[in-house]
Amino acid sequence: xxxxxxxxxxxxxxxxxxxxxxxxxxxxxxxxxxxxxxxxxxxxxxxxxxxxxxxxxxxxxxxxxxxxxxxxxxxxxxxxxxxxxxxxxxxxxxxxxxxxxxxxxxxxxxxxxxxxxxxxxxxxxxxxxxxxxxxxxxxxxxxxxxxxxxxxxxxxxxxxxxxxxxxxxxxxxxxxxxxxxxxxxxxxxxxxxxxxxxxxxxxxxxxxxxxxxxxxxxxxxxxxxxxxxxxxxxxxxxxxxxxxxxxxxxxxxxxxxxxxxxxxxxxxxxxxxxxxxxxxxxxxxxxxxxxxxxxxxxxxxxxxxxxxxxxxxxxxxxxxxxxxxxxxxxxxxxxxxxxxxxxxxxxxxxxxxxxxxxxxxxxxxxxxxxxxxxxxxxxxxxxxxxxxxxxxxxxxxxxxxxxxxxxxxxxxxxxxxxxxxxxxxxxxxxxxxxxxxxxxxxxxxxxxxxxxxxxxxxx
Amino acid sequence: xxxxxxxxxxxxxxxxxxxxxxxxxxxxxxxxxxxxxxxxxxxxxxxxxxxxxxxxxxxxxxxxxxxxxxxxxxxxxxxxxxxxxxxxxxxxxxxxxxxxxxxxxxxxxxxxxxxxx
Numbered sequence: 411x412x413x414x415x416x417x418x419x420x421x422x423x424x425x426x427x428x429x430x431x432x433x434x435x436x437x438x439x440x441x442x443x444x445x446x447x448x449x450x451x452x453x454x455x456x457x458x459x460x461x462x463x464x465x466x467x468x469x470x471x472x473x474x475x476x477x478x479x480x481x482x483x484x485x486x487x488x489x490x491x492x493x494x495x496x497x498x499x500x501x502x503x504x505x506x507x508x509x510x511x512x513x514x515x516x517x518x519x520x521x522x523x524x525x526x527x528x529x530x531x532x533x534x535x536x537x538x539x540x541x542x543x544x545x546x547x548x549x550x551x552x553x554x555x556x557x558x559x560x561x562x563x564x565x566x567x568x569x570x571x572x573x574x575x576x577x578x579x580x581x582x583x584x585x586x587x588x589x590x591x592x593x594x595x596x597x598x599x600x601x602x603x604x605x606x607x608x609x610x611x612x613x614x615x616x617x618x619x620x621x622x623x624x625x626x627x628x629x630x631x632x633x634x635x636x637x638x639x640x641x642x643x644x645x646x647x648x649x650x651x652x653x654x655x656x657x658x659x660x661x662x663x664x665x666x667x668x669x670x671x672x673x674x675x676x677x678x679x680x681x682x683x684x685x686x687x688x689x690x691x692x693x694x695x696x697x698x699x700x701x702x703x704x705x706x707x708x709x710x711x712x713x714x715x716x717x718x719x720x721x722x723x724x725x726x727x728x729x730x731x732x733x734x735x736x737x738x739x740x741x742x743x744x745x746x747x748x749x750x751x752x753x754x755x756x757x758x759x760x761x762x763x764x765x766x767x768x769x770x771x772x773x774x775x776x777x778x779x780x781x782x783x784x785x786x787x788x789x790x791x792x793x794x795x796x797x798x799x800x801x802x803x804x805x806x807x808x809x810x811x812x813x814x815x816x817x818x819x820x821x822x823x824x825x826x827x828x829x830x831x832x833x834x835x836x837x838x839x840x841x842x843x844x845x846x847x848x849x850x851x852x853x854x855x856x857x858x859x860x861x862x863x864x865x866x867x868x869x
Numbered sequence: 870x871x872x873x874x875x876x877x878x879x880x881x882x883x884x885x886x887x888x889x890x891x892x893x894x895x896x897x898x899x900x901x902x903x904x905x906x907x908x909x910x911x912x913x914x915x916x917x918x919x920x921x922x923x924x925x926x927x928x929x930x931x932x933x934x935x936x937x938x939x940x941x942x943x944x945x946x947x948x949x950x951x952x953x954x955x956x957x958x959x960x961x962x963x964x965x966x967x968x969x970x971x972x973x974x975x976x977x978x979x980x981x982x983x984x985x986x
Contacts, residue, residue, distance in 0.1 A: 454884045
């Protein structure tokens with residue numbers, strides 16, 4: 411095998427590699443041995459067709475896939491050893507020529523370790539959103555808490571109104587004959603939910619528990635069952651039970667019910683305010699961190715191979731596919747429906763992925779340089795383990811058992827701590843501004859689309 | 870005149886015949902009226918090999934019938950030729966006791982076998 415470096419730019423290196431014909435032929439023959447039982451030629455038993463006959467009968471190209479599968483990893487390994495390269499991405503193979511007589515000629519590209527020239531990272535300016543809590547936000551939270559703990563209680567003697575939950579038997583008759591799907595017993599229905607055809611739920615309003623009534627209705631013209639669309643039918647309905655949502659009053663009793671800390675409404679408002687503040691502060695810190703990292707990247711020189719970005723995009727797509735398949739959606743189909751091709755999607759992602767990768771490499775560089783400052787002492791380590799165990803609601807021993815069993819796990823935990831320390835140090839030395847930066851122009855984010863889609867499906 | 874192509878019609882390629890090529894035996898369908906000598910000559914001309922032996926055999930056509938019509942498929946002749954896998958230069962004794970060596974280059978395999986059926 412001979413290989414030659416043909417190009418190196420932007421931390422991507424490209425080799426022209428040639429595998430001589432006799433050597434490549436060995437791979438072809440190995441592929442033939444592997445596939446032998448699939449070949450069938452008159453005059454030969456299955457699996458007994460010799461290599462030259464297969465080549466003559468089927469053509470050499472039937473063996474290429476398997477030969478390459480064997481050959482490429484070996485070629486790649488040899489290449490790395492020859493040039494003493496440490497790859498930072500998956501290799502890209504581009505086959506130029508292939509054949510039992512010409513051998514294998516191909517280009518191999520691979521990413522090298524990114525080069526980072528750190529710029530200034532102390533005293534940079536970054537946007538940190540101000541934390542302001544409006545009274546309305548607190549009201550909204552409390553309102554949500556009240557609906558959450560609402561109970562369903564019988565309406566008693568009053569007439570049914572919108573929002574009630576009723577249990578009914580119904581029987582639909584078309585020309586005095588019951589039709590499919592028109593009959594049920596003990597069905598639960600929320601009035602005003604619109605889950606039945608127009609007129610049905612409205613027809614129950616004003617009635618009382620125990621009533622039996624006939625509802626003459628017309629199916630809508632656009633109904634999914636064709637034999638019913640636009641038809642006149644009569645439903646006879648019996649109402650068994652009606653419940654209403656009882657939203658608790660906002661008083662000290664309610665507060666004691668939902669909150670462990672607070673006893674009075676005033677205290678509860680304060681508690682909610684604190685919660686919101688914490689949430690917003692976390693969010694603000696996140697934006698602030700992003701801003702700081704972005705600023706460091708700006709001031710530094712980062713050379714990062716496109717191949718690494720592509721790899722990351724690919725792995726994200728894979729993740730997306732997994733997520734989508736949990737909802738039974740094929741990601742490719744989804745892209746097609748939203749009018750994108752997979753290429754569009756990749757392009758839309760690559761910019762943000764590049765930013766992310768650059769950020770993490772730069773951060774890493776800063777970490778290396780500030781190693782002493784962010785050194786995690788054993789006491790701090792212990793302290794963090796205690797905290798983590800507490801927030802996970804388990805004992806320290808159990809936490810160690812579960813998450814810190816191996817050296818690798820411990821190292822990773824330590825690494826996370828260092829990162830946290832580094833970020834909080836960066837926050838201290840950076841200057842927070844309240845000037846909101848211009849939002850980047852980004853193509854429509856498919857991730858958001860995905861979330862919408864999921865929402866719809868679950869509804 | 871018969872050309873070699875008129876005599877050697879096509880190779881017979883089966884597991885058995887492929888196996889035998891390793892021992893220098895090549896199997897062909899040949900013209901029904903070809904003799905062993907003709908076959909030997911045709912092979913030597915066409916494939917540039919030294920033929921040691923020709924074995925021939927006749928095959929009667931198989932019975933076939935379509936309803937009440939009976940018939941036979943064509944009968945044919947098979948030849949298994951054995952080639953020299955280690956051809957030596959040939960020596961001639963010329964008048965006067967002089968020895969001349971004629972070294973014609975023979976191939977040791979029929980590379981075309983299996984191709985162009």
